[in-house]
Amino acid sequence: MKAVLCHAFGPIESLTVGDVSSPAPAADEVRIRVHAAGVNFPDILIVEGKYQIRPEFPFTPGSECAGEVIEVGRDVVDLAPGDRVMAPASHGAFAEEVCAPARKAVKLPDQLDYQVAATLLLTYGTSAHALIQRADLQAGETLLVHGAAGGVGLAAVEIGKALGARVIATAGTDAKLAFARAHGADDGINYADGPFKDRVKELTGSHGADVIYDPVGGDVFDQSLRCINWNGRLLVIGFTSGTIPSAPANLPLLKGCSIVGVFWGAWVERDPAAHRGNMERLLAWQAEGVIRPHVELTVPLTGVPDALRALRNREVRGKAVVTVREH
DSSP: OEEEEBOSSSOGGGOEEEEOOOOOOOTTEEEEEEEEEEEOHHHHHHHHTOSSOOOOSSBOOOOEEEEEEEEEOTTOOSOOTTOEEEEEOSSOOSBSEEEEEGGGOEEOOTTSOHHHHTTIIIIIHHHHIIIIIISOOOTTOEEEESSTTSHHHHHHHHHHHHTTOEEEEEESSHHHHHHHHHTTOSEEEEGGGSOHHHHHHHHTTTSOEEEEEESSOHHHHHHHTTSEEEEEEEEEOOOTTSOOOOOOTHHHHHHTOEEEEOOHHHHHHHOHHHHHHHHHHHHHHHHHTSSOOOEEEEEOGGGHHHHHHHHHTTOOSSEEEEEOSOO
């Protein structure tokens, strides 16, 4: 089978496409014929050797896919060959076939396109877990979403609105803010207009945001601590800025707020039933049009470096998807 291969940690341009043997599922796994695979920021980090997972070489990147089950491990009882599923993987999804834990795979409705399904797990799954389980976001609260036109940010905008929150989006251009508004954001703040913390206070009557969704880190995190409401929750999603911030401990004390870590992958390992419940809720919202995943870019396996480069350069609104086979 064909697969994208990483032979050494380094630039994404070093990735190649080659022939490898089909994987064999472990007892608790399923083997999936991949139709589409979502492209995510951790895929860049794992190739560059900057992620917490460091597979043996050569390995195939790619952390989520949608496709058809073609083989099940001996202990798998809930899935069968022919089932349409989406599934996360630590790596391996940028290939014609991949094995994934059966307990993490989610069956797809017949009408759901594989490309759309490939956008739902990591971005929407992370944002749902962040806002539902970690922040306990309530209707009527104000949600501030950073990087609101990107994959996880756009998902947070849509899920926040579905949960009844007022959503303030931040982004680096007016065009990206207009895009976030088209997906439900109530207000927008352009980073280029100066420190956003003052504008957040203006929009909230000086109270600040109740929940802040931060996949950026760096200065964005620092400013967020200064525009959060009493009893607010600052969600630590990731560090696309490249800078991991440190919080002055006096600010959470003075503001009575919480800094809340969000590690979706580890949570899925610990509570697969709750993960499945979140995904079923997301699938229902997608069918109703409450959430509208946006696929900005599609590439074949040979185009994976191009998709990763576009993602790194913040040129992708919503998601990029690798189309492995026509469906």
